[in-house]
Amino acid sequence: MTTVAAYAAPRAKAPLERTTIERRPVGEFDILIDIKFAGICHSDIHQARDGWGEGIFPMVPGHEIAGIVAETGPGVTRFKVGDRVGVGCMVDSCGTCDACLMGREQHCAEGNTQTYNALDRNGEPTYGGYSTHLVVTEKFALSIPEGIALDEAAPLLCAGITTYSPLRRWGAGPGKKVAVVGLGGLGHMAVKIAHALGAEVTVLSQSLRKKDDGLKLGADHYYATGDPRTFEELAGTFDVILSTVSAPLDFGAYLALLRTEGTLVNVGAPEEPVSLNLFSLILGNRSIAGSAIGGIEETQEMLDFCAVHGLGAEIEVIGAGQVNEAYERVLASDVRYRFVIDTATI
Ligand SMILES: [Zn+2]
Ligand SMILES: [Zn+2]
Numbered sequence: 001m002t003t004v005a006a007y008a009a010p011r012a013k014a015p016l017e018r019t020t021i022e023r024r025p026v027g028e029f030d031i032l033i034d035i036k037f038a039g040i041c042h043s044d045i046h047q048a049r050d051g052w053g054e055g056i057f058p059m060v061p062g063h064e065i066a067g068i069v070a071e072t073g074p075g076v077t078r079f080k081v082g083d084r085v086g087v088g089c090m091v092d093s094c095g096t097c098d099a100c101l102m103g104r105e106q107h108c109a110e111g112n113t114q115t116y117n118a119l120d121r122n123g124e125p126t127y128g129g130y131s132t133h134l135v136v137t138e139k140f141a142l143s144i145p146e147g148i149a150l151d152e153a154a155p156l157l158c159a160g161i162t163t164y165s166p167l168r169r170w171g172a173g174p175g176k177k178v179a180v181v182g183l184g185g186l187g188h189m190a191v192k193i194a195h196a197l198g199a200e201v202t203v204l205s206q207s208l209r210k211k212d213d214g215l216k217l218g219a220d221h222y223y224a225t226g227d228p229r230t231f232e233e234l235a236g237t238f239d240v241i242l243s244t245v246s247a248p249l250d251f252g253a254y255l256a257l258l259r260t261e262g263t264l265v266n267v268g269a270p271e272e273p274v275s276l277n278l279f280s281l282i283l284g285n286r287s288i289a290g291s292a293i294g295g296i297e298e299t300q301e302m303l304d305f306c307a308v309h310g311l312g313a314e315i316e317v318i319g320a321g322q323v324n325e326a327y328e329r330v331l332a333s334d335v336r337y338r339f340v341i342d343t344a345t346i
Contacts (some may be wrong), residue, residue: 008309009049024124030135032240038064039315039340040339060129060131084143088157099134152315159188164302170265178240227302246268255281266288318340
């Protein structure tokens with residue numbers, strides 16, 4: 001075991017503070033990563049504050065990790081010391097179930113091992129990226145291409161793949177009209193990626209406050225959902241609507257914005273169940289769907305795609321001592337568009 005520095009929530013709802021944690025020895029197929037940057041995802045805040053219950057404390061959040069390989073186990077073939085690597089929301093899976101064999105490790109029948117706030121396959125707690133080092137099996141490490149700066153790459157490991165996967169699956173591309181609901185950490189990546197895929201992109205945001213940003217990020221149109229005329233004007237417009245918000249939506253109103261056979265895909269979810277008049281699906285053969293991150297192979301495809309198109313996240317780099325303040329600013333939607341911790345400050 002190696003003792004390394006980390007930022008942790010000592011118990012539910014407590015502010016994060018500097019501490020030390022143990023990382024496992026580098027095994028045959030493991031790599032040791034010298035973490036350089038860790039993004040702050042909205043779900044870090046939920047979990048550190050035990051919003052979903054059953055949190056494992058002390059908790060070191062962080063599943064948007066970018067760094068450099070510092071050591072490799074004897075069986076490692078994909079990486080060498082000095083390589084630029086990333087780790088996202090999961091660090092292991094069974095490797096043998098149908099989902100794993102199809103490259104959809106996020107849907108592993110035994111459950112994937114989450115990067116933090118989980119127990120690994122030996123029953124040891126996992127600790128995330130708000131730390132100086134991480135040991136991970138090479139299968140769950142991604143190669144970060146030279147074309148993307150490490151700090152701008154970190155958020156791609158969650159926000160990037162969470163939006164790339166559904167955009168690809170539901171065919172965002174030339175001739176398709178895509179709406180992105182919400183322009184936050186996820187939404188801003190959805191706009192960049194959908195634009196790079198060649199789709200006509202519309203942002204649906206509560207107000208026009210971030211309109212200039214949205215257009216700069218690649219949106220063709222920008223509408224305020226607080227204005228009821230938006231829903232009249234855009235009725236029957238979109239092939240795909242990607243909702244990145246966790247506030248409860250008026251699903252009937254959004255489904256009416258879809259073309260025949262269009263799909264409303266959710267990557268954000270309200271905590272409470274929603275009710276839906278199914279005629280809003282039946283009329284127009286419309287669908288409502290969900291999507292969870294992406295498999296490892298698809299995550300690599302996303303990173304390669306982002307490198308080719310010069311895409312990284314829009315970030316504000318902070319020191320570890322600013323994490324608690326950053327959490328408050330995320331909750332107040334006061335970040336454009338992702339905080340990234342410089343782990344050298346831990
Ligand atoms: Zn995340
Ligand atoms: Zn599996």
